[in-house]
Amino acid sequence: MSGLVLKGITKRFGGTLAVEQADLTFEEGALTALLGPSGCGKTTLLRMIAGLEAPSTGSITLGKRNITDLPAHKRKFGMVFQSFALFPHLNVRENVAYSLTISGASKTAAAEKASTLLDLVQLSAMGDRRIGELSGGQRQRVAIARALAQEPDVFLLDEPMSALDAKLREEMQVELRLLQQRLGITTIVVTHDQREAMTMADSIVVMSNGRVEQVGSPQDIYHRPENAFVADFIGKANFFDGVAEAGGIRVGDQTLVSKSKFHAGYQVRVAIRPERAALDDAEGPNRLPATITFVRDLGPHREYHLDTAIGPMVVEYAIGEGARPMKTGDHVEVRLPPDALHVFPHPTAAMAAE
Amino acid sequence: MSVADGIDPPLGEETAPARAPFRWSRVLPWGLTALIALFCVVPFLLVIAISFGRKIEGAAWVWDFTFENYQRFFVGTLWPDEVTFLYLQQLGYSFWYAVIASILAVITALPFTLALTRLSRRAQAAWLVFILSSLSLSEVFIVMGWDILLSNNSGLPALFKSTGLTDWLKAVGWFDTLREWGLANPRNVKFKTSEFATILTMSYLVWPYSVILLYPALSRLDPSLSEAARTMGAGNLTVLRTVTLPSVRLPLFGTTLLLFVFLLGTYVAITVFADPSKHTTAVAIYSNVRGANLNAPFGATQAVILLVSASVCLVLGHTLNRWSEAR
Structure with missing residues (x-):
């Protein structure tokens, strides 16, 4: 088997467009995260990959095999559902062995495989428990073991961490990633949590309103967002609306020096990450007077909320990094390095262009 | 405990026990229980009591305490000479x-x-x-x-007959099976x-x-x-x-x-x-x-x-x- 390829996948529910022209390639053995806000179409896309929904148009191929019309039970794709969907009438071992039992495997073989998988997810002592007796984290492990029992070609997970508390979620993200790396299965995870996606994924597909906004590695997505939505959705960013000029962007009555690729007069939106803006004395363009309106200590880093001539913004420093300590009311200068500025078409201009 | 708890009433004044006001909410559950007992349980008990009564031939029945009716139900009236399970x-x-x-x-x-x-x-x-x-x-x-x-005259059997379905059933041999099951007479299906x-x-x-x-x-x-x-x-x-x-x-x-x-x-x-x-x-x-x-x-x-x-x-x-x- 080689990678999974989606070509022109579109899904309509009546008059609602859930997924629009998705062209994606999922590399074999890689973990890809489908990331986006609620209702962006990521779960619908995953369900089409699983065979639980039929695409309105487009094709899905696995290796050289077209599986677009192949029913779910013939795809051999393991899936972990948001609710885990564990069978309450079966115990843990029976749940894990389900795919083997219905495929006609002998009881001994099914039990052995279930034991191996329960060892893998560190639940070997819980095989005889009822599902109702398990915690959220244990249920998730059972769901993972159950989905892996049929040795799937592709492993799909729909918001697998959403039912877990924050601490357990962090632990499970690492565990799941280690497990996936050990097994080397092509894996697709749906999540709305960018931290989760960045922790686990080799590649992230950012979606919005049924469309694929950007595909790339976590670092690419964070440091080189291709549009204002990605810059806003992944991490934090300060945004300013302006107009492109020769050599820069005019925002209000200020001109910011930047490498803009837009023609003069084009409506743009400028973004800068809070940790890329600086409150220092270094020489350079784009120095703006600012007043500190609020200081927020968040443990590992500190946020300075500023009021500037181009609008409010936030600057972030790791604790121990940066210059002198500052307090609310201080008058400072904020520096916006030109290479840290991301310039995108203004959303209304982009929509008009479409 | 408050300070006033330790103060005795003045001489000559006796504390009369407070009379609880009449509340319908206290009586209502008892009243409902009595109603249920009257209309549901009593008829039921009457049926049980009558089941031990005795029929007078050519007349009505009288109150009694006999197991004859139960005996009749399980083994018939002629028991022990004859046992019937009707x-x-x-x-x-x-x-x-x-x-x-x-x-x-x-x-x-x-x-x-x-x-x-x-x-x-x-x-x-x-x-x-x-x-x-x-x-x-x-x-x-x-x-x-x-x-x-x-x-038989106006329902499905008539429809079977008029549409030729009965003849077809006879031709394929299924009519005899229906007859064995008691769902047909010699002429037509019957339900x-x-x-x-x-x-x-x-x-x-x-x-x-x-x-x-x-x-x-x-x-x-x-x-x-x-x-x-x-x-x-x-x-x-x-x-x-x-x-x-x-x-x-x-x-x-x-x-x-x-x-x-x-x-x-x-x-x-x-x-x-x-x-x-x-x-x-x-x-x-x-x-x-x-x-x-x-x-x-x-x-x-x-x-x-x-x-x-x-x-x-x-x-x-x-x-x-x-x-x-x-x-």
């Missing part, structure tokens, strides 16, 4: 019709209700209103409809009287109840359970067998049991569609209490035995269920 046989038919009709109703209602839960909310509401409204039809009305539908017509009508009577009873459990069934099974290689039938049915086992069992108990008392459908030799205890009770026999004590005995049998079934069902749950 009344036990009637009880057997009561159970036979009720068991088969309730299972048939649940089996047919299950796929319908499953499909119903997958419709839009609006369509579900429309169907439920329609099914609920069908409950307002009386047993007499429904049986009359089926009576016409299955009657009256037959166990087939009896059970079919009884199932029809309780079918809306089975939909209404199954609907809440099936609509709560998490669709991701069957989807998960599908992703693990289960086809539709396997999903139904290994996931859906086990997940709704309790509601299925409970619905069947409830319909069974309800059908034990079916009267009109039995009198219209069942052969007189296969009549049930419910028909015999009416015959004794209000009908030709006018033997109220024996009718009461049959009623008590029917009730006890139904209770035993409920307890057995509950025990069986708990046992399977424990497994």
Whole structure:
């Protein structure tokens, strides 16, 4: 088997467009995260990959095999559902062995495989428990073991961490990633949590309103967002609306020096990450007077909320990094390095262009 | 404790015990209990008491404490010289019709209700209103409809004859099979009287109840359970067998049991569609209490035995269920 390829996948529910022209390639053995806000179409896309929904148009191929019309039970794709969907009438071992039992495997073989998988997810002592007796984290492990029992070609997970508390979620993200790396299965995870996606994924597909906004590695997505939505959705960013000029962007009555690729007069939106803006004395363009309106200590880093001539913004420093300590009311200068500025078409201009 | 607690009342002043005001809310539960006892429990106790009474030949009956009626039910009046099981046989038919009709109703209602839960909310509401409204039809009305539908001269048999279906059945040899099953006479198919017509009508009577009873459990069934099974290689039938049915086992069992108990008392459908030799205890009770026999004590005995049998079934069902749950 080689990678999974989606070509022109579109899904309509009546008059609602859930997924629009998705062209994606999922590399074999890689973990890809489908990331986006609620209702962006990521779960619908995953369900089409699983065979639980039929695409309105487009094709899905696995290796050289077209599986677009192949029913779910013939795809051999393991899936972990948001609710885990564990069978309450079966115990843990029976749940894990389900795919083997219905495929006609002998009881001994099914039990052995279930034991191996329960060892893998560190639940070997819980095989005889009822599902109702398990915690959220244990249920998730059972769901993972159950989905892996049929040795799937592709492993799909729909918001697998959403039912877990924050601490357990962090632990499970690492565990799941280690497990996936050990097994080397092509894996697709749906999540709305960018931290989760960045922790686990080799590649992230950012979606919005049924469309694929950007595909790339976590670092690419964070440091080189291709549009204002990605810059806003992944991490934090300060945004300013302006107009492109020769050599820069005019925002209000200020001109910011930047490498803009837009023609003069084009409506743009400028973004800068809070940790890329600086409150220092270094020489350079784009120095703006600012007043500190609020200081927020968040443990590992500190946020300075500023009021500037181009609008409010936030600057972030790791604790121990940066210059002198500052307090609310201080008058400072904020520096916006030109290479840290991301310039995108203004959303209304982009929509008009479409 | 407050400071005032330690102060004695002044001499000459005695603290009179506070009289609680009369409250209707205290009396109401007792009043309701008395009403329930009067209208529900007392008639029931009367039936039990009458079941030990004695019939005076050529006259009415008198209060007594004899087990003759119970003896008659189980071994006949001529015991010990002769043993007859006529009344036990009637009880057997009561159970036979009720068991088969309730299972048939649940089996047919299950796929319908499953499909119903997958419709839009609006369509579900429309169907439920329609099914609920069908409950307002009386047993007499429904049986009359089926009576016409299955009657030899104007119903399905006439249709079979006029469309040539009867001749076709004869030609392919299936007519003889129908005759063996008692569903045909030498000339045409016939449904009256037959166990087939009896059970079919009884199932029809309780079918809306089975939909209404199954609907809440099936609509709560998490669709991701069957989807998960599908992703693990289960086809539709396997999903139904290994996931859906086990997940709704309790509601299925409970619905069947409830319909069974309800059908034990079916009267009109039995009198219209069942052969007189296969009549049930419910028909015999009416015959004794209000009908030709006018033997109220024996009718009461049959009623008590029917009730006890139904209770035993409920307890057995509950025990069986708990046992399977424990497994």
